[in-house]
Amino acid sequence: MPLLTSWIDSANAPDCPFPLNNLPCGVFSVDGSEARCGVAIGDMILDVTRLEEDGVIAPAEHPVFDVPYWNDFMDLGPDAWAAFRNNLIAMLGDGADADTRARIEPALVPMAEAVLEMPMVVSEYTDFYAGKNHAFNVGTMFRGAENALPPNWLHIPIGYNGRASSVVVSGTDVRRPWGQLKGPDDDAPRFAPSARFDIELEMGAIVGQPSDGPVTVDEADAMIFGYVLLNDWSARDIQAWEYQPLGPFQAKATATTISPWIVTRAALEPFRCDTPAREKELLPHLRDTGPMLYDIDLRVTMAPQGKPATQIVQTNYNVMYYSAAQQLAHHTTSGCAMNVGDLLGSGTISGPTKDSRGSLLELSWGGKEPMTLESGDTRSFIEDGDTLTLHGACHGDGYTIGFGACTGTLLPALKDPYAR
Amino acid sequence: MPLLTSWIDSANAPDCPFPLNNLPCGVFSVDGSEARCGVAIGDMILDVTRLEEDGVIAPAEHPVFDVPYWNDFMDLGPDAWAAFRNNLIAMLGDGADADTRARIEPALVPMAEAVLEMPMVVSEYTDFYAGKNHAFNVGTMFRGAENALPPNWLHIPIGYNGRASSVVVSGTDVRRPWGQLKGPDDDAPRFAPSARFDIELEMGAIVGQPSDGPVTVDEADAMIFGYVLLNDWSARDIQAWEYQPLGPFQAKATATTISPWIVTRAALEPFRCDTPAREKELLPHLRDTGPMLYDIDLRVTMAPQGKPATQIVQTNYNVMYYSAAQQLAHHTTSGCAMNVGDLLGSGTISGPTKDSRGSLLELSWGGKEPMTLESGDTRSFIEDGDTLTLHGACHGDGYTIGFGACTGTLLPALKDPYAR
Numbered sequence: 001m002p003l004l005t006s007w008i009d010s011a012n013a014p015d016c017p018f019p020l021n022n023l024p025c026g027v028f029s030v031d032g033s034e035a036r037c038g039v040a041i042g043d044m045i046l047d048v049t050r051l052e053e054d055g056v057i058a059p060a061e062h063p064v065f066d067v068p069y070w071n072d073f074m075d076l077g078p079d080a081w082a083a084f085r086n087n088l089i090a091m092l093g094d095g096a097d098a099d100t101r102a103r104i105e106p107a108l109v110p111m112a113e114a115v116l117e118m119p120m121v122v123s124e125y126t127d128f129y130a131g132k133n134h135a136f137n138v139g140t141m142f143r144g145a146e147n148a149l150p151p152n153w154l155h156i157p158i159g160y161n162g163r164a165s166s167v168v169v170s171g172t173d174v175r176r177p178w179g180q181l182k183g184p185d186d187d188a189p190r191f192a193p194s195a196r197f198d199i200e201l202e203m204g205a206i207v208g209q210p211s212d213g214p215v216t217v218d219e220a221d222a223m224i225f226g227y228v229l230l231n232d233w234s235a236r237d238i239q240a241w242e243y244q245p246l247g248p249f250q251a252k253a254t255a256t257t258i259s260p261w262i263v264t265r266a267a268l269e270p271f272r273c274d275t276p277a278r279e280k281e282l283l284p285h286l287r288d289t290g291p292m293l294y295d296i297d298l299r300v301t302m303a304p305q306g307k308p309a310t311q312i313v314q315t316n317y318n319v320m321y322y323s324a325a326q327q328l329a330h331h332t333t334s335g336c337a338m339n340v341g342d343l344l345g346s347g348t349i350s351g352p353t354k355d356s357r358g359s360l361l362e363l364s365w366g367g368k369e370p371m372t373l374e375s376g377d378t379r380s381f382i383e384d385g386d387t388l389t390l391h392g393a394c395h396g397d398g399y400t401i402g403f404g405a406c407t408g409t410l411l412p413a414l415k416d417p418y419a420r
Numbered sequence: 421m422p423l424l425t426s427w428i429d430s431a432n433a434p435d436c437p438f439p440l441n442n443l444p445c446g447v448f449s450v451d452g453s454e455a456r457c458g459v460a461i462g463d464m465i466l467d468v469t470r471l472e473e474d475g476v477i478a479p480a481e482h483p484v485f486d487v488p489y490w491n492d493f494m495d496l497g498p499d500a501w502a503a504f505r506n507n508l509i510a511m512l513g514d515g516a517d518a519d520t521r522a523r524i525e526p527a528l529v530p531m532a533e534a535v536l537e538m539p540m541v542v543s544e545y546t547d548f549y550a551g552k553n554h555a556f557n558v559g560t561m562f563r564g565a566e567n568a569l570p571p572n573w574l575h576i577p578i579g580y581n582g583r584a585s586s587v588v589v590s591g592t593d594v595r596r597p598w599g600q601l602k603g604p605d606d607d608a609p610r611f612a613p614s615a616r617f618d619i620e621l622e623m624g625a626i627v628g629q630p631s632d633g634p635v636t637v638d639e640a641d642a643m644i645f646g647y648v649l650l651n652d653w654s655a656r657d658i659q660a661w662e663y664q665p666l667g668p669f670q671a672k673a674t675a676t677t678i679s680p681w682i683v684t685r686a687a688l689e690p691f692r693c694d695t696p697a698r699e700k701e702l703l704p705h706l707r708d709t710g711p712m713l714y715d716i717d718l719r720v721t722m723a724p725q726g727k728p729a730t731q732i733v734q735t736n737y738n739v740m741y742y743s744a745a746q747q748l749a750h751h752t753t754s755g756c757a758m759n760v761g762d763l764l765g766s767g768t769i770s771g772p773t774k775d776s777r778g779s780l781l782e783l784s785w786g787g788k789e790p791m792t793l794e795s796g797d798t799r800s801f802i803e804d805g806d807t808l809t810l811h812g813a814c815h816g817d818g819y820t821i822g823f824g825a826c827t828g829t830l831l832p833a834l835k836d837p838y839a840r
Contacts, residue, residue: 124544124584129666139665150664155609156600160666161581164544165757177754178634180576180703189575191703191753214598214837238754244570245559246549246580247667253756283600283611285838333611333837334597334655336673337585417634417753418705 001270003399005094007101008108010042017393017402018042023088024261024403025226027068028114035068035117038109040261040404041092045114047107056103059084069120070262071341074208074225081208081225085266116260116404118169119228120206123341125162125256126331127202127232129153130322132276134350137362142240154280157322157330159344160247162232167256167343170406176384176413177254179238193413194235196367197382200348201300201358201390203317204230204258205324207342215332218289221325223338227268227294229259229390229406230345236361236381256345259390259406267401271295271394273318275326286330292323298349298392300358305385305409307375312363315349315356317392384412421690423819425514427521428528430462437813437822438462443508444681444823445646447488448534455488455537458529460681460824461512465534467527476523479504489541490682491761494628494645501628501645505686536680536824538589539648540626543761545582545676546751547622547652549573550742552696554770557782562660574700577742577750579764580667582652587676587763590826596804596833597674599658613833614655616787616801619808620768621720621778623737624650624678625744627762635752638709641745643758647688647714649679649810649826650765656781656801676765679810679826687821691715691814693738695746706750712743718769718812720778725805725829727795732783735769735776737812804832 004020005012011019018024018040028045029035036049049065051057059065059080064072073080091100129135132149135158139148152158168174176197182189208225215223232252239251272291282288296317303309327344348358357363360381364370367380382388390406424440425432431439438444438460448465449455456469469485471477479485479500484492493500511520549555552569555578559568572578588594596617602609628645635643652672659671692711702708716737723729747764768778777783780801784790787800802808810826 143665152600152602152609152661152664155602156662158662158666159669161583161669163581163756165759175755179753180572182572182575188700189572189703191705213834216838235754241572242576242578243665243667244572245563245663245667246578247663247665249579249581250750250754250756253751253754255755280608283609285611330670331673333599334658334670334673335595335675336583336670339585414633418636 002397004089006041006092007094007096008042008044008092010044014398015400016042017400017404019399020089020092021396021399022263022267022401023085024263024267025070026119026261027117029117030109030114037065037068037070039088040111043111044108045111046104047109050107057087068117071121074340077209078222081264082266085264116169116171119260119262121341122164122167122343123339125164125167125343126159127162127252127345128157128159128322128327128347130157130320130327130347131349131358132321133319133352134348134358134362137350137357141361141366155282157327159327159331162256162345163253166253167258170257170260170404170408172255172257172408173411174233174255174408175411177235177238178413178417179235179250180241181237182241189241194237195381196236197410198234198236198360199300199388200232200234201298201313201315202230202232202348203296203346204228205328205344205346206262207328207338207344208340210340211332211338213332213335215329217286217325217329220328221292223328224265224324226262226264228262229392229403231257231388231390231406231408232345233257255408257406257408259403261404263401263403268294268394270396275323276321285333286326292325293318293320294394296392296394298390301389301391302373302379303387304373304375304377304383309389310373310375312371313356313358315351315358317349319351320346320349382410384410386410422817424509426461426512427514427516428462428464428512430464434818435820436462437820437824439819440509440512441816441819442683442687442821443505444683444687445490446539446681447537449537450529450534457485457488457490459508460531463531464528465531466524467529470527477507488537490539491541494760497629498642501684502686505684536589536591539680539682541761542584542587542763543759545584545587545763546579547582547672547765548577548579548742548747548767550577550740550747550767551769551778552741553739553772554768554778554782557770557777561781561786575702577747579747579751582676582765583673586673587678590677590680590824590828592675592677592828593831594653594675594828595831597655597658598833598837599655599670600661601657602661609661614657616656617830618654618656618780618801619720620652620654621718621733621735621810622650622652622768623716623766624648625748625764625766626682627748627758627764628760630760631752631758633752633755635749637706637745637749640748641712643748644685644744646682646684648682649812649823651677651808651810651826651828652765653677675828677826677828679823681824683821683823688714688814690816695743696741705753706746712745713738713740714814716812716814718810721809721811722793722799723807724793724795724797724803729809730793730795732791733776733778735771735778737769739771740766740769802830804830806830
């Protein structure tokens with residue numbers, strides 16, 4: 001698919017992250033005003049809450065954009081999603097007539113003036129472990145190379161429930177957590193700030209339709225509204241002590257940052273690609289039924305406080321072993337009900353090479369091989385004041401599909417978490 | 421504290437689960453009408469939604485009972501909780517004057533005519549593993565006696581995030597799940613209905629106030645609004661194959677049943693008791709600051725379809741190693757935000773004797789020692805059509821604090837979960 005050209009010129013540049021082909025969904029405010037739903041187009045945000053108020057659009061018989069989140073719109077289902085997208089493409093495309101442009105123009109807000117907020121209410125958050133290089137690397141460090149890949153790993157997309165209350169939008173500062181820590185040679189655990197605070201480079205899939213029983217992989221794919229970048233901040237020292245036998249808990253509960261724009265499945269359609277070859281045949285209910293991963297270039301940059309950023313990771317979502325559709329299908333096998341606004345983390349996306357590893361734990365091999373940044377600083381894990389940013393882009397025929405940055409700065413730990 | 425007598429006579433019987441001392445909070449409907457908030461008193465439900473509509477009570481300046489859940493009321497905080505309770509005790513106590521009784525009487529609904537519904541919206545659900553006998557028994561079966569109790573167990577209340585969408589109210593049928601299963605001697609996993617479906621006898625603590633950073637054990641205790649009985653249905657065969665390395669997932673996602681009445685912390689106050697002696701001193705932020713467990717007698721009964729019930733478990737909540745306050749304090753150490761309506765499962769409550777074990781896995785020792793029921797049937801795990809019921813009661817000075825039954829019947833697995 002080529003670039004769809006818009007009468008909003010800034011959307012037509014080949015490197016603009018928000019061309020007419022994209023139309024991602026977000027929530028924004030200007031000058032502290034009430035948050036509203038918007039769609040990114042070029043360097044502008046289209047205020048769809050205003051368009052609905054003005055009667056220019058009506059996705060449903062009842063208002064769906066009178067709330068500062070996209071859940072009510074997602075609830076309408078795939079036919080409404082497609083109609084809305086097609087309508088915007090017509091109204092913002094360069095074939096739109098002067099009348100249409102006149103009705104749209106008052107609802108365009110310069111993105112530079114807007115603050116981006118959480119695009120949806122997160123119903124529940126599930127995180128998976130579906131990158132094979134990551135699973136092998138981390139498994140080697142936590143359990144040794146012989147037991148690196150658990151016996152179930154090639155048969156089910158391993159997942160665990162995360163904490164929805166921890167999900168924040170890009171730009172939110174993250175406070176270094178305290179936790180219970182015990183090194184392998186310590187006699188007893190102690191309560192202290194995490195000294196091994198890390199990122200995890202992931203994609204997040206957003207469930208846009210509910211289910212109340214097992215769904216097939218195809219049905220699961222159709223339930224997904226869109227994708228965001230996701231950084232699953234992780235305290236490795238808390239994790240190492242707590243995670244057996246029931247999985248990570250407080251190590252993952254400080255924050256999970258998502259990018260502000262939900263890039264719809266429709267926008268990603270031209271970038272579908274296959275999962276890698278299966279090393280063991282999957283059981284029928286989890287088998288691929290078509291290309292359900294996406295070719296999304298991913299990068300991570302790290303900037304010490306007041307210093308320039310260094311790119312520390314470059315990889316692609318297409319290295320994952322399981323697609324979000326397979327993960328969602330597995331999620332429902334037990335009859336587990338899924339709801340609009342559920343967020344599924346892909347698991348850390350690590351490629352096969354060292355510079356494509358999606359966590360500092362892997363990049364510094366548990367702290368044994370510190371990285372040197374362009375600023376001259378060395379890093380094994382995140383230091384106070386560091387800013388970590390995830391970037392993602394699909395490269396189309398003369399256009400780019402961007403997600404907006406997924407960024408956060410680490411604040412120092414509280415001196416006394418119980419001081420009041 | 422002695423029995424508080426009420427002018428509703430049925431509330432004054434020593435074995436009535438809902439005396440004036442209790443006043444638990446639920447949601448009910450009659451003849452398919454819209455669900456309303458109610459408080460149990462004797463054999464009646466006091467329709468507090470109607471009382472608020474009629475202006476007889478006004479817990480806040482805005483309505484809080486115009487919704488079929490107690491979250492808005494919980495949100496008001498401890499002072500409002502105490503004022504509401506004191507007001508009801510005055511209005512329902514036998515010292516109430518004729519005018520008061522006349523205003524109350526139209527809002528009394530016979531419990532026998534009501535259907536009980538979910539008392540609150542579950543924001544998120546966390547399940548703990550805080551019963552030492554259970555942890556030791558299950559650990560022995562899953563990992564051998566030498567590795568039964570994980571090294572961290574005596575230092576932190578181990579917990580994992582559950583699935584809020586799986587929580588249902590007592591009386592809801594539960595469908596036997598399908599899942600991926602692999603026995604230790606199988607070459608490969610298969611997808612089939614769970615053959616080892618189980619209960620877990622737990623208490624659920626309901627968070628009634630939010631937090632946005634680490635809280636102390638005392639602060640955590642004050643955040644808890646009340647308690648329910650909780651059955652964390654568990655597919656042991658799905659669990660055995662999936663739970664390493666990131667914990668239980670689909671094994672616990674089919675359903676979690678709670679009793680319909682939230683028994684408030686205020687009603688349980690006279691039954692506070694200490695946690696057991698510490699085998700290892702806890703770190704300061706998790707230490708007991710007073711008696712924070714409760715003396716609650718617990719029983720489980722099992723009834724094959726169409727046959728009488730047999731009591732299969734008798735134990736007490738006072739055997740737990742960690743209190744809900746300690747669990748909640750631990751839950752917040754990383755800065756994890758807690759919200760009104762969060763539900764914390766205590767972990768399976770097993771006493772030291774065989775008949776006090778809170779799961780069939782333990783009672784039948786992994787299926788090796790089937791139980792014989794009074795009906796003559798034998799059971800290792802749950803069979804289709806079986807009804808499992810949790811019962812709980814505090815025994816006071818001439819009165820009983822009940823929770824209402826926490827019951828569910830197992831329906832057979834779907835023949836083909838993907839038939840449409």
